[in-house]
Amino acid sequence: MxxxxxxxxxxxxxxxxxxxxxxxxxxxxxxxxxxxxxxxxxxxxxxxxxxxxxxxxxxxxxxxxxxxxxxxxxxxxxxxxxxxxxxxASVAKTVTSLFALERLGAGHRYATRVLATGPVEAGTLRGDLVLLGGGDPTLQTDQLGDLVARLAKAGLKRVEGRFLAADGALPRMEAIAEDQPVQVGYNPALCGLNLNFNRVYFEWKKAGGDWAVSMDARGERFVPAVDLARMQVVRRETPLFTYKRNRDHEDWTVASGALGKGGSRWLPVRQPGLYTAEVFQTLARAQGIALPAPEMVAAAPAGTEIGRVESDALPEVLREMLKFSTNITAECNGLAASGADSLAASGAAMTDWVDRTFGVTARFVDHSGLGGASxxxxxxxxxxxxxxxxxxxxxxxxxxxxxxxxxxxxxxxxxxxxxxxxxxxxxxxxxxxxxxxxxxxxxxxxxxxxxxxxxxxxxxxxxxxxxxxxxxxxxxxxxxxxxxxxxxxxxxx
Incomplete structure (x- = not known):
């Protein structure tokens, strides 16, 4: 039963x-x-x-x-x-793929870059370190960890100035659709700096009469803990989850009646730029690079590139998107293709493009198909x-x-x-x-x-x-x- x-x-x-x-x-x-x-x-x-x-x-x-x-x-x-x-529904991703291929080109790759606003002298950066997002929807923790490892190998030990995270390559939005349950991982926030499809890994285990819980940004080789997203077990049956966004962290509660002896699931994050920056800082600390607390900025100051991570070429990004139906990948590709400042405007731009290119009438409110009004x-x-x-x-x-x-x-x-x-x-x-x-x-x-x-x-x-x-x-x-x-x-x- x-x-x-x-x-x-x-x-x-x-x-x-x-x-x-x-x-x-x-x-x-x-x-x-x-x-x-x-x-x-x-x-x-x-x-x-x-x-x-x-x-x-x-x-x-x-x-x-x-x-x-x-x-x-x-x-x-x-x-x-x-x-x-x-x-x-997600069949809309086929149209998004065509839209992105035409507007961005098959050779397009998303780049996440690290900039230095000053010289590195005896392991110290005499200036600011900037983590500059390029709108990559596919960036994963292991890639970020390898990027940090390359910086450490090059001799970077500390930053004299600020640690800036620039996420303005794409508009900031707290969710793809507003009519979804708060806990569903397929409806995350997005911006120009994304990580792990903007999800955090929540795990719980029975510990005596209570539960031990953890939140992390795990990859296959790196498992950095996350402080931005915090979980509290509350003795209740419903609702399953509650969520509250604060300025520098996100508070979750979960119903104890649903936990059982243990389990795990991915939950969405609503401040993905800050999430990515925190994970970068944690990975840096683990490899001997001391960074100050991250500061979010929309645009990056001028600086010299000292490291980068690139995505696969666009056709492979789209192939994976179509295979696994990742909503955030569709939205980032569509927004990058349109250059619009909101998802509604971007969906309208794709709608107009479909009319001009194929001579058909449609309505797209987003690029993933998650919005039921398409x-x-x-x-x-x-x-x-x-x-x-x-x-x-x-x-x-x-x-x-x-x-x-x-x-x-x-x-x-x-x-x-x-x-x-x-x-x-x-x-x-x-x-x-x-x-x-x-x-x-x-x-x-x-x-x-x-x-x-x-x-x-x-x-x-x-x-x-x-x-x-x-x-x-x-x-x-x-x-x-x-x-x-x-x-x-x-x-x-």
């Missing part, structure tokens, strides 16, 4: 529940062309079912819109409510993918191979049909769009949007990490997606 405490503990642990996994959840093998012709597909029991029967069997409510195109000719092979605009239709999403494919914009090579799966959700190894796509999930919203490539057959481009926005909006904010009924709904939606892809591959492949 699943108890209320057990459910809370699961939420606290931040477990990767199957419903939130990316890709097609359940999908039968493509079947041979049915005797009924292009308007029918065979079910598992052998009966002929068309797309409408599959949609009806899914019992999703809300709206289901889809379209599949011949990639060579652009001809519509099958469509249903394809003009209906629905939330794209809208695009299946036919417009497919039109973007088709144009990008024909124009060689570099999207298809970085899409993830989502595979074909059996009825237990396992990947069918060696399956002849290749599906590369981006999936997206919000509460009572599920989307999938990409390419179907049967062996020796015609390539297809598709978009499938299912959503019940009214039901999503009715969920209280505090319950949006895992509301009642959403897991079963998402599973049914993903099963429908797999059935449709199977049908199309079998009939037109």
């Amino acid at each position: 699943i108890t209320r405490r057990g459910m809370m503990a699961g939420l606290l642990a931040g477990a990767a529940l199957p419903v939130w996994a990316e890709g097609i959840d359940r999908s039968p093998r493509p079947m041979p062309r049915p005797a009924g012709g292009k308007g029918a597909a065979a079910s598992a029991g052998g009966a002929v079912k068309d797309a409408e029967a599959l949609v009806a069997a899914a019992k999703l409510g809300g709206s289901v819109g889809f379209i599949v195109l011949d990639a060579a000719t652009g001809a519509v092979l099958e469509a249903r409510d394809a003009a209906k605009a629905l939330p794209p 809208r695009i239709s299946a036919q417009d999403m497919a039109a973007i993918l088709l144009a990008a494919h024909r124009q060689g914009r570099g999207l298809k090579p970085i899409l993830r191979d989502v595979g074909m799966k059996d009825d237990k959700g396992a990947v069918i190894k060696g399956h002849p049909v290749k599906v590369v796509a981006k999936s997206g999930t919000l509460n009572f919203v599920s989307a999938l769009a990409g390419h179907i490539s049967p062996p020796g057959g015609r390539e297809m481009i598709f978009a499938i949007f299912t959503g019940d926005p009214a039901r999503r909006d009715a969920v209280p904010v505090a319950a949006r990490e895992h509301p009642e009924g959403v897991e079963a709904w998402i599973k049914r939606s993903r099963r429908l997606q797999g059935q449709l892809i199977s049908r199309w591959a079998g009939v037109w492949g």
Whole structure:
């Protein structure tokens, strides 16, 4: 029996529940062309079912819109409510990828730099040390630790002046979306200086009649403790978490009723520039470099570069973003591409770019798809993918191979049909769009949007990490997606 405490503990642990996994959840093998012709597909029991029967069997409510195109000719092979605009969820990241590739270029790399405003003499910097963020959404603790190690090896021991952290490369914002629970790690703050996807690692262990808790910024080789984010266990059942931001630290409380014997999860930080600077200072101290307390600035003073960390080239950054669906990576790329001073303005800039570039009408309120107010239709999403494919914009090579799966959700190894796509999930919203490539057959481009926005909006904010009924709904939606892809591959492949 699943108890209320057990459910809370699961939420606290931040477990990767199957419903939130990316890709097609359940999908039968493509079947041979049915005797009924292009308007029918065979079910598992052998009966002929068309797309409408599959949609009806899914019992999703809300709206289901889809379209599949011949990639060579652009001809519509099958469509249903394809003009209906629905939330794209993380499928919006495909558009963000195209936007960033055009505006920033495939050779773009984000750089986090260390500047010195004076000379280093006998191990002492006679001036300020500046940690200058370049908007890198992928910077990790181990990279920062290696950067500090290079500075120590070069002989730096102490700083006579200030330790400045400059985060103005991107606008500061405390969260991507305002309608999410406070504890969800997929909705962090962002700015021009980011670390660990702007999350802190919270761990707890039962210690007698109490709990021992810790907060750190762990990597694989460095595990610096974090003082910015502080946790207090409070004897209560609900709410699961509370959060309060202060000038120089962030106070969390957690319900004791959810802790059990021990566990861990990542929590968002709301002052990412200060978080990154504190971790840098801690890593420096561990390697013999004494730094004063960090001071946050928007713009860096002029100085000489004495160290840097660069991200991978943009296509690889985007490939990882599409694979793991990291929201902060999408937002940083979109903001860097637009140069806008707010997320709303940046989403509007991408909306205008889509209209001018592809001639379709959409609305993007952000670049990750986390905002539920974004809208695009299946036919417009497919039109973007088709144009990008024909124009060689570099999207298809970085899409993830989502595979074909059996009825237990396992990947069918060696399956002849290749599906590369981006999936997206919000509460009572599920989307999938990409390419179907049967062996020796015609390539297809598709978009499938299912959503019940009214039901999503009715969920209280505090319950949006895992509301009642959403897991079963998402599973049914993903099963429908797999059935449709199977049908199309079998009939037109």
